[in-house]
Amino acid sequence: MAQDDETRKLSHGIFLNMGIYGGYDSEMEKCLEKNSQEICKDVGIEFLLIKTNTCLDLYRGAHGPVVPSIMMGTILSLQKLFANYLYSVDFCAEEQFFDVVHAARYDWLNTLCFSTQNVRFWPIGLEATRMDKVKFLANYEFSQNHTAVCINSKANSMNCSTCAKCTETMVELDSVGKLELYDKVFDVKHYKKNIPYYMSYTFMKKWGKEEAATDSVREYRKRKIHFSLKTYVWAFCKYVRRGFRAANPNRIKVEEIIWNEIENKQ
Numbered sequence: 199m200a201q202d203d204e205t206r207k208l209s210h211g212i213f214l215n216m217g218i219y220g221g222y223d224s225e226m227e228k229c230l231e232k233n234s235q236e237i238c239k240d241v242g243i244e245f246l247l248i249k250t251n252t253c254l255d256l257y258r259g260a261h262g263p264v265v266p267s268i269m270m271g272t273i274l275s276l277q278k279l280f281a282n283y284l285y286s287v288d289f290c291a292e293e294q295f296f297d298v299v300h301a302a303r304y305d306w307l308n309t310l311c312f313s314t315q316n317v318r319f320w321p322i323g324l325e326a327t328r329m330d331k332v333k334f335l336a337n338y339e340f341s342q343n344h345t346a347v348c349i350n351s352k353a354n355s356m357n358c359s360t361c362a363k364c365t366e367t368m369v370e371l372d373s374v375g376k377l378e379l380y381d382k383v384f385d386v387k388h389y390k391k392n393i394p395y396y397m398s399y400t401f402m403k404k405w406g407k408e409e410a411a412t413d414s415v416r417e418y419r420k421r422k423i424h425f426s427l428k429t430y431v432w433a434f435c436k437y438v439r440r441g442f443r444a445a446n447p448n449r450i451k452v453e454e455i456i457w458n459e460i461e462n463k464q
């Protein structure tokens with residue numbers, strides 16, 4: 199297909215319901231679908247909802263090793279519709295490596311391998327770290343109104359504002375002085391009242407060499423922002439309780455399940 203301007207124009211937004219957030223009809227999947235619909239409406243592009251049972255019914259395992267395959271496989275099933283697909287990449291080129299448990303760690307290769315004569319997958323974000331992306335996106339009102347981390351209809355804000363994913367995102371935004379702009383989607387007041395809670399997780403993860411936490415602490419230090427002794431004590435206690443590891447115990451269990459499955463299949 200000719201790569202003219204028309205084929206490169208942003209035309210569709212897709213919400214892929216894999217049922218991994220409590221089933222296909224769960225409250226969270228519905229909230230995510232609604233948010234995606236609103237985003238497409240604001241941008242003026244067509245909204246597509248795709249449901250796939252590949253993860254829950256066919257694969258039936260922890261989804262880390264198969265998510266890119268499911269996402270790009272779904273797009274390939276629509277290859278008469280798309281010539282180019284912008285595939286959002288989490289990790290920058292420098293942070294990519296072959297990780298058996300998390301296939302998103304080598305998305306640069308996934309996007310190349312899944313591209314066909316009809317559909318080209320473009321790895322968007324390979325050139326920027328997560329913090330670079332946060333700094334860029336935080337300048338846009340669109341991002342301030344629609345950032346969806348763990349949409350929870352029962353929380354005071356759009357996202358729960360306390361889970362690991364929300365904590366990481368809120369700390370990143372605060373480290374660059376932009377969190378206040380996100381009060382429609384996060385409970386910013388709760389954050390400001392409980393900074394030791396959020397920062398103790400961040401310091402623990404930094405000691406565990408997690409890139410996002412390390413970058414957030416660096417940004418705070420650039421702005422000469424310091425934290426109370428209580429924050430460090432809480433962080434140390436958490437680090438000790440987790441056996442001098444930063445990873446969430448549930449995540450470690452999931453990784454063990456994946457490794458067991460791989461070893462059983464060999």
Ligand SMILES: [Zn+2]
Nearest residue numbers: 348358361364
């Ligand atoms: Zn959350």
